[in-house]
Amino acid sequence: MFEHAFADPTTLLLGAITGLIFGFLLQKGGVASSDTIMRQMTLRDFTVAKMMLTAIVVGAVGVWIMKETGMIKGLHLKPALLAANAIGGGIFGVGMAVAGYCPGTSFAALGQKSWDAIPATLGMIVGAAIFAKAYPWLAEKILPIADMGKKTLPDVTGVPWWAYIVVLAIGLVVMAAALARKPGATPAS
């Protein structure tokens, strides 16, 4: 497995540049700090929700227009294995609240000298090994439940893609307005 350990240099370079920008943005946004994520999970600070929803709305506009006009090859959807998505998401939320990190932000946190990201990252590697061990059972018992394949919300509802984006954009504006008025929702930092 280690004889072909590396992808071609162009692929690695593109990944590296993307990661550099990604880590940069997470740090500047403040979400590389475990306290920011813990404060989101106690509803004292909505930085995570603001950043995430803005990224989704802005990202969706560009990616869907590029998809509809044929500028990109297509989407990269993860299959809707709804039981696994829901149970996995639920377990993930617990871990995220305890650790104060998600996988991406823990690597970014290492760069800003948040050393509690060291045990978090090591825990993730151990957790991946545990998952690999449990995979055969999960693949048999959990993954097939409510398997709907690679579907988008427009696919399953018939509501057009742009309507979702309009609704999400309105949601973002409403959230921003509501949080701007709420005193103490954003920490002085």
Added chain:
Amino acid sequence: MNPLSLRRWSPYAAGAALGVLSWATFFFMDKALGVSTSVCHMAAAVIGVGSESAVKENAYFSKLLVKDGAWKPLVDWQFALVMMMAVGAFLAAWLGRGFDETRGMPGTWASSFGPSRVVRWIGAFLGGIILIFGARLADGCTSGHAISGGLQLALSSWVFMVAMFATGVTTGLVLYRRKGA
């Protein structure tokens, strides 16, 4: 003022830039941002150093790393991305004088569990185990599901996101409730 030297950006600005970064990964690289698969590559590498057959014989690692009977590269596009995230964050913190002054002792944690770094490290380690197990079961994390999947309006990702915030906020409110409140 040069935005690069600001300590922190508005989450809306940082989020919008992240959205634009997603355009670039789709347009130039035919990829979606993701992180947690690379953690499995790391686990496979650690196990593989001890025993290559332990990796080969595991159904999950072979699902991820073997294609048509041949090993896929361990260090791929996403692995390079993940490694460079720390460097990108370092540059951001360095330019904005934004290094973590607590060196990883979140105030929210300390007010519930005290200032012990040992306790914090144990919590972070256990949290890491839990969250990656959930991420792999769901087939994605905050990057791959919430942001990339969210913007693609993926059914799987919106289910993931609702579940993640439901248990995350519940856990947060229980663990970090204010004393006397």
